[in-house]
């Protein structure tokens with residue numbers, strides 16, 4: 001966080017308040033001029049479009065178009081094409097997304113307050129469904145929806161003047177609306193104030209959405225939409241930018257120590273409200289709900305479904321910052337995890353610690369290529385033991401490794417070893433039962449007694465458990481045969497489980 005100006009601003013506030021002069025300056029130096037400008041929109045004062053029409057630059061997340069840098073209102077042409085496309089939502093899992101521009105979220109649109117937007121919505125000929133668009137930045141019934149109903153292979157056009165500055169969601173509003181939004185039909189349009197936003201070093205576009213599939217979380221193959229789960233508000237996935245891998249590994253967003261980062265955060269929903277948080281950072285400034293007022297020194301900001309927030313912070317300490325929805329099961333069990341990687345010299349005066357814990361990175365830390373390869377092998381019926389071991393290794397990290405350690409050594413007096421464990425290797429079916437159902441009571445591993453509790457991992461898919469156990473049974477001095485998905489499925493079926501204990 002940007003400590004000095006924030007503190008200075010705070011002191012100034014105290015000074016002002018104690019003098020009883022509420023009016024002359026209620027904003028410290030941390031607040032930029034634009035923050036106080038245009039609280040009341042003055043649309044008509046901005047006047048008619050000037051100059052030749054401008055074609056808007058549109059970007060896929062996490063990129064953001066350049067500032068407009070216009071000093072006068074313009075006519076802006078926006079060309080957006082709806083496409084229905086099959087894309088990954090997780091490792092080895094695809095989903096048929098309905099998109100504004102070919103990806104989820106839809107392309108980012110950036111205009112200036114007072115602009116007149118000529119909107120062209122195309123629906124690709126391969127689409128199966130009609131679609132339309134409701135932009136929350138539009139003043140007028142339906143936000144454009146009524147004027148933009150577009151059948152496959154068609155185009156519609158409508159024009160609107162952007163009266164209010166702010167960060168707005170747009171979405172499809174074709175019935176059943178919930179289904180169109182649940183399939184990924186949303187994006188953001190930023191309406192800059194007339195004088196523009198204060199410059200920052202990095203700007204990124206992050207948009208959360210909840211997804212509803214017939215299968216479980218990470219069940220391999222093409223996941224089908226589940227309408228009932230949508231109605232019940234029980235998502236299978238909650239992700240940023242349309243996939244649980246969109247902001248991790250090589251795709252993490254980046255910055256250098258000392259830079260200021262601005263995130264345009266949206267929430268498409270359709271159902272959930274996001275408790276948006278960056279682990280290890282404090283938002284120096286937030287424009288809550290994408291509006292004009294500034295809140296300072298915020299840990300977690302609420303982003304409503306169909307709403308937004310702009311957050312800004314200075315990064316001081318290098319390392320990996322994990323972006324989450326702090327309704328935290330969504331992060332570690334539904335996919336709402338992204339990363340910001342900050343490079344630069346260490347800043348030991350601010351933070352002495354080690355790199356972010358594997359606890360926070362979970363199995364997201366390792367790229368999922370091995371998991372995808374194993375899923376492909378399984379699908380084609382030629383899955384090899386080596387593929388299972390490689391996938392199991394990636395999945396073991398951050399799940400089992402938390403207790404049993406990366407090299408399977410366990411922790412003395414607390415967690416038994418898996419490396420060269422006689423107990424593990426004695427009985428394959430029992431080892432599957434342990435992972436699915438957990439374990440408690442006394443066990444003796446290699447002559448040492450343990451009496452503790454291992455939680456059940458029944459929320460993992462059968463293939464994930466099969467791959468993890470194949471890895472464990474063939475690592476660190478163990479050697480055994482592979483564990484198959486069918487073997488895990490059989491144990492799961494044969495185990496009666498109380499309601500709520502897992503799938």
Ligand SMILES: [Cu+2]
Nearest residue numbers: 131172174180
């Ligand atoms: Cu639609």
